[in-house]
Amino acid sequence: MADNQRVILNKEDYREFTFRVAELVEQGYDLPYEVERISEDDTYRVTIYGEHNFEELDTLSNSEYAS
Numbered sequence: 001m002a003d004n005q006r007v008i009l010n011k012e013d014y015r016e017f018t019f020r021v022a023e024l025v026e027q028g029y030d031l032p033y034e035v036e037r038i039s040e041d042d043t044y045r046v047t048i049y050g051e052h053n054f055e056e057l058d059t060l061s062n063s064e065y066a067s
């Protein structure tokens with residue numbers, strides 16, 4: 001897996017992402033990321049830094065979001 005992963009999210013997906021990151025942080029997992037709003041219709045570019053197993057993070061956050 002690459003060291004950094006970028007994804008474009010709409011407003012609803014970005015909100016879900018932030019909830020899942022908060023759940024992971026509560027469990028002690030460090031998921032560094034950067035967000036850039038890229039359009040006025042609430043589209044966001046999220047860059048996640050480091051190597052992560054997104055299937056495992058999905059399980060940890062009990063979410064269908066991560067892929």
